Amino acid sequence: MSTAAETTGGEAEPWEEVTPDAARRLLVAAVEAFAERGYHATTTRDIAGRAGMSPAALYIHYKTKEELLHRISRIGHDKALDILRTAARREGSAKERLADAVSSFVRWHAGRRTTARVVQYELDALGPEARAEILGLRRQVDAEVRGIVEDGVAAGEFDVLDVQGTTLAVLSLCIDVARWFNIDGPRTPEAVGELYAELVLRMVGAK
């Protein structure tokens, strides 16, 4: 398609910012375990075991199990927001920027599905202050997408009745990819990203 995505999906090796090495291994193990079973069904023994350590080792690097989730959620939201910002602020028409934003956002949710699942579905397991911090990042995510939609409406490129409602639906569609996407299934993250960009352009009535 002509509005092919140009932003990466954030598929570069992740978690490289987490040091030291043992702390990163524990965090990666926690992401896998939380994504598979959910936060509450995951035990600290399971996380430590996956990282090849004893249960007590976890508490050298993290104060609690919840701090692990908080760190994962924070880094993941930062990455998701970064992907959307890159797409939203590149040059091009609103149509091009929206297609780029959706396809790269979807590629991230599909390609890094384990991380995305934790980031999008385990928010309620956080305590009040941590949850409030993450909700602030979510409002910024919403604002980036809404900004592109508003630009398109203002430029006469889009035909949208309810800007906030449509923005919500677009984000919802992208986020839910983390729930159903199967890495062993027939679709690649790139293919889903392209299909979804096409569908979203139709939703906003792109000319």
Added chain:
Amino acid sequence: MSTAAETTGGEAEPWEEVTPDAARRLLVAAVEAFAERGYHATTTRDIAGRAGMSPAALYIHYKTKEELLHRISRIGHDKALDILRTAARREGSAKERLADAVSSFVRWHAGRRTTARVVQYELDALGPEARAEILGLRRQVDAEVRGIVEDGVAAGEFDVLDVQGTTLAVLSLCIDVARWFNIDGPRTPEAVGELYAELVLRMVGAK
């Protein structure tokens, strides 16, 4: 809009098929608790407490905590499938039937959000046989929506590149309503249903 929904959203008093009364009270309490905190974070003491009973009372009516989730999931999926079937098999064009299906399915996910959350997001907490049974119902849900889309394409009413991918996206969009919808927020279930029907008709390129 012209293709206004005509199927109810399934808002009638639910769980009336569950008897005796004590079993129903326990089940309703479990739905609320599972929706608020998730299955694994909910204790049997919490469920029994909400129903005004002692922890042991739960085991008179249900063999295990998982049986409660299974019953909720089964009844909820039956109801969701029933809503889609009613819309899919009414008279009218594919466009009318798809708009009806989406708006009533969305109304159910918004209006009965607690039930829908449990039904859609706690599937992994079920054991293998129960999960397999529910997955069978999900395939029927997918088939109903795909059937309408295929009808529309065959009749020349819709313009769809990837029928299975678009069906997946439509269902995903509807289901995710259970995640973000807030009963105290600015939107009514009816309004979201109508907006989503409009967006979905655009996604399928309805003439």
Added chain:
DNA sequence: TGCTGCGCTAAGCGCTCGCTCACCGTCGGC
């Protein structure tokens, strides 16, 4: 009135959870 069946409770069993603590091996600096 006495008996029976049943819905329910009080108490608690065995287990696993998140987390702690006393201790240990390794390694750079003097």
Added chain:
DNA sequence: GCCGACGGTGAGCGAGCGCTTAGCGCAGCA
């Protein structure tokens, strides 16, 4: 060669979990 710092382990604590069991109160009936 000795020492302190640091990253790690083994054992286990108190708490809370899902679930069980012995027994209680009460409605229905002879």
